[in-house]
Amino acid sequence: MKVIVAERCGFCHGVKNAISTAEKILTEEKQVYSLGAIIHNKDMVERLARAGLKTVDNVEEIQSGTVIIRSHGAAPEQIAKLKKKGLKIIDATCVLVKRVQQIAKELNNAGYKVVVIGNENHPEIQAVVGCARDVAVVADESDLHKLPKNSKLGIVCQTTESPEHFGKMLGAIGKREFSELKVINTLCKEAIKRQESAVEVCKQVDIMFVLGGLKSANTCKLAELCKKYNNQTFHLQNWNELDKNVVCGKNIAGVTAGASTPEWIIAEFVKNLEALDTGG
Amino acid sequence: MKVIVAERCGFCHGVKNAISTAEKILTEEKQVYSLGAIIHNKDMVERLARAGLKTVDNVEEIQSGTVIIRSHGAAPEQIAKLKKKGLKIIDATCVLVKRVQQIAKELNNAGYKVVVIGNENHPEIQAVVGCARDVAVVADESDLHKLPKNSKLGIVCQTTESPEHFGKMLGAIGKREFSELKVINTLCKEAIKRQESAVEVCKQVDIMFVLGGLKSANTCKLAELCKKYNNQTFHLQNWNELDKNVVCGKNIAGVTAGASTPEWIIAEFVKNLEALDTGG
Numbered sequence: 001m002k003v004i005v006a007e008r009c010g011f012c013h014g015v016k017n018a019i020s021t022a023e024k025i026l027t028e029e030k031q032v033y034s035l036g037a038i039i040h041n042k043d044m045v046e047r048l049a050r051a052g053l054k055t056v057d058n059v060e061e062i063q064s065g066t067v068i069i070r071s072h073g074a075a076p077e078q079i080a081k082l083k084k085k086g087l088k089i090i091d092a093t094c095v096l097v098k099r100v101q102q103i104a105k106e107l108n109n110a111g112y113k114v115v116v117i118g119n120e121n122h123p124e125i126q127a128v129v130g131c132a133r134d135v136a137v138v139a140d141e142s143d144l145h146k147l148p149k150n151s152k153l154g155i156v157c158q159t160t161e162s163p164e165h166f167g168k169m170l171g172a173i174g175k176r177e178f179s180e181l182k183v184i185n186t187l188c189k190e191a192i193k194r195q196e197s198a199v200e201v202c203k204q205v206d207i208m209f210v211l212g213g214l215k216s217a218n219t220c221k222l223a224e225l226c227k228k229y230n231n232q233t234f235h236l237q238n239w240n241e242l243d244k245n246v247v248c249g250k251n252i253a254g255v256t257a258g259a260s261t262p263e264w265i266i267a268e269f270v271k272n273l274e275a276l277d278t279g280g
Numbered sequence: 281m282k283v284i285v286a287e288r289c290g291f292c293h294g295v296k297n298a299i300s301t302a303e304k305i306l307t308e309e310k311q312v313y314s315l316g317a318i319i320h321n322k323d324m325v326e327r328l329a330r331a332g333l334k335t336v337d338n339v340e341e342i343q344s345g346t347v348i349i350r351s352h353g354a355a356p357e358q359i360a361k362l363k364k365k366g367l368k369i370i371d372a373t374c375v376l377v378k379r380v381q382q383i384a385k386e387l388n389n390a391g392y393k394v395v396v397i398g399n400e401n402h403p404e405i406q407a408v409v410g411c412a413r414d415v416a417v418v419a420d421e422s423d424l425h426k427l428p429k430n431s432k433l434g435i436v437c438q439t440t441e442s443p444e445h446f447g448k449m450l451g452a453i454g455k456r457e458f459s460e461l462k463v464i465n466t467l468c469k470e471a472i473k474r475q476e477s478a479v480e481v482c483k484q485v486d487i488m489f490v491l492g493g494l495k496s497a498n499t500c501k502l503a504e505l506c507k508k509y510n511n512q513t514f515h516l517q518n519w520n521e522l523d524k525n526v527v528c529g530k531n532i533a534g535v536t537a538g539a540s541t542p543e544w545i546i547a548e549f550v551k552n553l554e555a556l557d558t559g560g
Contacts, residue, residue, distance in 0.1 A: 163455050171451020174463065175443050181463040183454065 001247065001278045003270050004205060006256035008197040012190045014094030015039050015260050018071040019048075021092045026051050029088075031065025035078065036123055038070045038092070039260040040216035042237060047262075059085070066090060071260075072123040073097045075130020096159050097124050100186045101131040103156055108132040112154030112182055115147060117161060117169045122217050125158055141172045149177040159188040160218035160259075162195055162225060191218050191259065195225055198256040202226040205254035207247055208233040211269055212258030219258025226256070239269045247278045281527065281558045283550050284485060286536035288477040292470045294374030295319050295540050298351040299328075301372045306331050309368075311345025315358065316403055318350045318372070319540040320496035323518060327542075339365070346370060351540075352403040353377045355410020376439050377404050380466045381411040383436055388412040392434030392462055395427060397441060397449045402497050405438055421452045429457040439468040440498035440539075442475055442505060471498050471539065475505055478536040482506040485534035487527060488513040491549055492538030499538025506536070519549045527558045 011019075018038050025032050026048070034055045037045050045055060056062060059081040066088040069079070073093035082089055093101075104114050113134045118125040120137040129135050136146045147153065153173065157166045166187060173181065202208040208230045212219030214237065223235040232250075236242060247253065253273055257266045291299075298318050305312050306328070314335045317325050325335060336342060339361040346368040349359070353373040362369055373381075384394045393414045398405040400417040409415050416426045427433065433453065437446045446467060453461065482488040488510045492499030494517065503515035512530075516522060527533065533553055537546045 163457070167451050167453070167455025170454030170461075171447050173447070174450030175447030177443070178463075178465050180465065181450075181461065183458075183461040183463070185458050185460065 001250065001273060001276050002252045003273050004201050004252065004254050005266070005270055006194070006197040006201045006254070008190075008194045009255075009257040010259070010261055010263055010266055012188070012259035014071050014096065018068075018092040018094070019044065021090060022048055022053055022068055023051070025066060025068065025090055026053060029066045033062050033065060033067045034070055035059065035067055035074055035082075036070050036072070037215075038068060040213035040219070041258075041260040041262065042213060043265055044260065044262050062087060068092050070123070071097070073101060073127035075127045077130055093127075094159070096186070096188050097127070100124075100128050100156050100159060103184050103186060104128050104132040104135065104154075107154030107156070107182060107184070108134055110154070110182075112152045113148060115153050115155045115173070116158070117155065117166060118158030119217065122158065124160075124217070128156070138169065141169070144172060144176065147173070147176070150179050152180040152182070153178060155181060155183040156186045158217065159186055160191050160221055161187060162221060163187060163192060188218075191221070194218070194256070194259065195222060198222045198226055199229055201254040201256060202230040202233060205230065205252045206232065206250040207252075208254040208256075209269065209273075210235045210256055210258070211238070211265055212261040213237060216258045216260050219261065222256055222258060230254075238265050239272050242269075244276070247273075247276060250278050281530065281553060281556050282532045283553050284481050284532065284534050285546070285550055286474070286477040286481045286534070288470075288474045289535075289537040290539070290541055290543055290546055292468070292539035294351050294376065297374070298348075298372040299324065301370060302328055302333055302348055303331070305346060305348060305370055306333060309346045313342050313345060313347045314350055315339065315347055315354055315362075316350050316352070318348060320493035320499070321538075321540040321542065322493060323545055324540065324542050342367060348372050350403070351377070353381060353407035355407045357410055373407075374439070376466070376468050377407070380404075380408050380436050380439060383464050383466065384408050384412040384415065384434075387434030387436070387462060387464070388414055390434070390462075392432045393428060395433050395435045395453070396438070397435065397446060398438030399497065402438065404440075404497070408436070418449065421449070424452060424456065427453070427456070430459050432460040433458060433462070435461060435463040436466045438497060439466055440471045440501055441467060442501060443467060443472060468498075471501070474498070474536070474539065475502060478502045478506055479509055481534040481536060482510040482513060485510065485532045486512065486530040487532075488534040488536075489549065489553075490515045490536055490538070491518070491545055492541040493517065496538045496540050499541065502536055502538060510534075518545050519552050522549075524556070527553075527556060530558050
């Protein structure tokens with residue numbers, strides 16, 4: 001079948017940096033840990049595990065060696081624990097995520113209650129929350145009851161969110177009673193370009209595939225946006241997950257991939273899809 | 281017919297202050313001017329004119345005497361001209377309007393492009409615009425092209441706007457590319473209470489009357505909101521303007537009035553309306 005690949009997809013700078021940092025350290029050190037999955041991609045994490053990277057959930061599981069802080073960052077409290085244990089720390093936090101942490105701290109120090117628009121279960125957000133004293137996480141309008149009225153709110157957003165959702169939330173906050181809002185745009189421009197590129201492709205195709213980790217926030221956002229414009233959108237981790245029945249009778253497929261999806265996953269998927277005779 | 285009057289309506293503090301200031305000055309001085317209508321109410325302006333208040337459109341029309349700065353304020357440039365002419369200036373600008381002017385100046389000095397959500401033809405907004413160097417007025421979403429992208433915007437709102445419109449505009453601005461937004465809530469809480477009170481009444485009645493000047497921003501906003509919930513809403517200046525055919529067959533009428541509508545206009549309207557036999 002015919003396949004259109006989104007102009008912008010796959011690894012972003014932050015993920016590339018985290019992976020190359022891990023690969024380099026693994027050639028230099030014996031005991032290398034990652035505090036949580038270094039990126040939200042099972043295949044890549046498995047490949048790095050074969051090269052020796054040990055992924056752990058808690059600081060308590062590490063006794064000695066080198067610890068890589070993953071692309072999503074870590075809370076200051078966790079980093080302090082690592083330092084206390086005398087472990088060597090390699091920081092692979094994405095620079096844009098680092099910026100959100102810094103801004104959250106500054107807003108708090110300037111007297112704002114920090115409002116983080118995002119998913120409270122995502123490690124990026126958990127690390128940002130750890131950087132501020134007075135903070136609330138709001139995913140959607142149903143969470144706005146968490147915000148105090150008539151106060152000064154300092155607002156940031158999960159880097160992988162869409163401008164549409166960011167704006168929608170600002171609109172909802174602006175309709176409530178507030179005294180002041182200071183909003184810093186913390187969206188990742190690369191993620192936005194990928195969103196635009198994905199939406200453009202999904203409008204032209206019979207079926208759309210979004211490749212990437214199921215826990216990957218930016219990949220989930222791509223899938224969410226594509227579903228809005230093309231209900232034949234499927235979020236898969238790799239070629240093995242494709243149910244061939246879904247492409248049956250279809251002519252053109254679109255493919256995009258999250259910022260943490262390695263090139264080999266995309267290439268294999270596209271090659272196999274092109275070779276399929278779907279009878280479309 | 282049965283008449284329900286909104287719990288909150290009529291003169292606000294700012295208007296009361298402007299009127300009492302004018303009345304006091306008129307007993308003390310001979311030549312008293314108002315730069316533009318002192319409040320947006322024809323009946324009240326006529327009453328003050330009979331007491332000696334001269335309303336002029338331009339500074340150029342005043343040669344000597346005392347000038348009252350109306351409730352909506354005046355731009356610093358106009359005030360400078362009055363001072364240069366050696367005129368005595370009495371400032372009756374509403375304190376909340378004065379606050380918007382001050383905030384616009386401060387935002388500009390702090391490096392923000394000032395964005396005023398409001399009607400560029402309204403004197404309050406024209407005075408605020410006169411207080412900032414780098415400023416844009418946006419009434420609705422169709423004006424947003426005026427705003428530069430990827431910049432720091434300092435946002436204020438016309439005091440008489442509704443929280444709903446303020447939020448809607450913030451949402452639309454938030455969906456665009458920006459680097460930072462600093463939003464100061466400049467809405468008049470008294471105006472908001474009147475809006476809520478008017479909406480509450482208009483939902484219970486067969487016909488709704490909003491009394492006040494046709495150029496009065498807060499009265500127009502009340503009429504706009506009431507029309508949303510009750511399409512039998514009429515914006516009238518006083519009893520003389522009522523077309524009695526519209527109440528024919530109706531049982532219950534609601535009445536509200538803008539912040540610049542004098543009590544005697546409301547009382548006369550309600551009294552006459554209650555005395556009507558509408559056959560409802």
